[in-house]
Amino acid sequence: MYFKRIFTPGLSHYSYMVGDGGEIAVIDPMRDVGVYIEEARKANKKITHIFETHRNEDYISGSMELSEKTGAEIYISKYEDLGHVYGEKIGEDDEFRIGKLRIAPIHTPGHTLGHLSYVLYMGDVPYMAFVGDTLFWGDLGRTDFYGEDRLVEMTAHLYDSIFEKLFSLGDHVLMMPAHGAGSACGGAIEERDCSTLGYERKENPALQVDSKEEFVEKHSYMRLKAPYFEKMELCNVEGAAYLPGEVISNVLSLEDIQREDYTVVDIRSREAYSGKHIERSIFTSTKILSAYLGWIVDTEDPIVLLVDGLKDEELKTAYWTARRMGYDNIVGILGEGTVKSLEIEDTGLKSTKEIGAKEYLEMHREMLVLDVRREEEVEEDYPYMNRLNIPLQLLKERVGELSSEKEIAVICGSGERATVACSIMERAGIDGTVVAGGVKGIASQLKDRD
Known part of the structure; x- marks a missing residue:
């Protein structure tokens, strides 16, 4: 059996590759799909199946591009019609063979109405459950996307999905969520690398209830919804532009940003920003970019990243995080020496x-x-x-x-x-x-x- 978990830094998103023989299935791919193609090549296998657990709200899916580049079929839920322009609709009466492995979808509504989880069987024994946004390590999926009028209904669905469907698979089953600690999709996801359904049943604080009624009362509440989620919802049914494989961002001069109406996003450390920053720039360091950029800057705004003093890897993380969130208008960067130049000129800087x-x-x-x-x-x-x-x-x-x-x-x-x-x-x-x-x-x- 082949297995690989792909972690998306910045968004704390997990996608998965599982395979056997010469085939691989990818579950919930991120927008930039090169990593899946490269890993499949290294494993000498072909990507043949792409499974989506649900329409994601916090990042753009790479399913369409990955399908176009590999010929793999895309599979989506038949339990909710969102107007997808791609994908074959499937449900609990379907199953798939990947070599000797068997993958079976189960309907786990709650986070969304059509949400699917995927159970990987080794022989007749359930081995892994890819649970999407139904359940996290130490937390669970939000149930408020359909509004306050349906909040109790959706939370009740989530209880049934977890306690009646997932937990019935057995305590031994490895649980593979779509997000880890730091994701905008959970408020209390624990910093762990693995778990089982049995561990979550016994130790997950969100699940320590005595009844369905107590669960619904405890978890039926509205949460804040970032404005950029609306663009993600649209992109993830109609498709989005494919991403290039490299960072495309011109190095700009101070004169460039003075001539144009750009939004400067300062991704340096808090201490660096507070000490000296460009007037009217927005601060959000790389470690909190995915949590707050979507609340402050419109996805269509022309953005310039201030990266003065940062390592190239930090720039790349910020760039790809923003692009995965639908920020496709990153027009350039302000690099090394920017703040020093402004200090010398004694213009355009402020301190906090x-x-x-x-x-x-x-x-x-x-x-x-x-x-x-x-x-x-x-x-x-x-x-x-x-x-x-x-x-x-x-x-x-x-x-x-x-x-x-x-x-x-x-x-x-x-x-x-x-x-x-x-x-x-x-x-x-x-x-x-x-x-x-x-x-x-x-x-x-x-x-x-x-």
């Missing part, structure tokens, strides 16, 4: 003000405190007078609620999201002060005082 937790505790009564954490993260036991909670994901559309009459202290968990928030505020003409260390630093200070 920061204060430590100790200073914040001394000053917060005179400040407006902007807390950019999600509502479920916010606690009431810290001394936040004059606090306004606007989750970072919503700040761009709600920045008009801020007033510049008081100094604005911006807090999050550690300071990273607060810095992103200050870059959004700066574009709106509002200054913000980052509380370095965030609530973790504040908690430490309060503990020391006790």
Whole structure:
């Protein structure tokens, strides 16, 4: 048996290749498909099947391009008609042979109505379950994509899919999700490399309930949905432009960006951005790019990446992450020496003000405190007078609620999201002060005082 898991950095997405004899099946391929073709060549096998668990919302699928380049058939769910222009529709009455392996789809609705999981059998014994966005390591798929009116219905479907269908396969079955820790598709995915259905049944915090009613009550809630998801949904039924195999991004000059209306996205570290950055640039470091770019920058905007001081691998990760999310208008980069040149010219740069937790505790009564954490993260036991909670994901559309009459202290968990928030505020003409260390630093200070 051949098996390979392909990890997509930036998006924390997993796709899979399984095979036997001279054949390979690919499950949930990412947009840039060269890696699958290369791995199949190395294994001396032919890609013959492409299986999709569901229409993805957070990245563009590579199924159409991979099919065109390999001749493999694409298989999609027959349980929901989304208007796909590609794919043969399949369901639980179908099964597929890959050499001596048997792959059987099972209908696991909840995350979406048509969601399929794929069970890989070794002989007559279920060995692996490719569960898509139904279940994650330590978490489970969201159920709110059909709106609040159908939330309870979809969450009930998810319970049945997990407890009645997946768990009936046996505790020994290896569980292969479509995402790992850091993905926008889960709020609490654990940092692990493997799991079984039995382990998740016993240890997954989201599954520790006594009844279906308790599960539905616990998990029926609406979540924030990034604006770029709408483009992903469209691309993943109608198809998207194929990607080139190399990074295509011109090195631009300062004069270039001054002449054009580009959005400069600063992907350097938080410390580098805070020290000196191009005025009105958006900050989102490479490690949080996939989580927040889709909330701040429109997919059609012409983007310039500021990569001054970064390694080439960091640039590549950011570039491919953005392209996989549908950002196809990356017009260029600002490279080594950009910030230094602006320093010498003494023009076009700003710094982000920061204060430590100790200073914040001394000053917060005179400040407006902007807390950019999600509502479920916010606690009431810290001394936040004059606090306004606007989750970072919503700040761009709600920045008009801020007033510049008081100094604005911006807090999050550690300071990273607060810095992103200050870059959004700066574009709106509002200054913000980052509380370095965030609530973790504040908690430490309060503990020391006790």
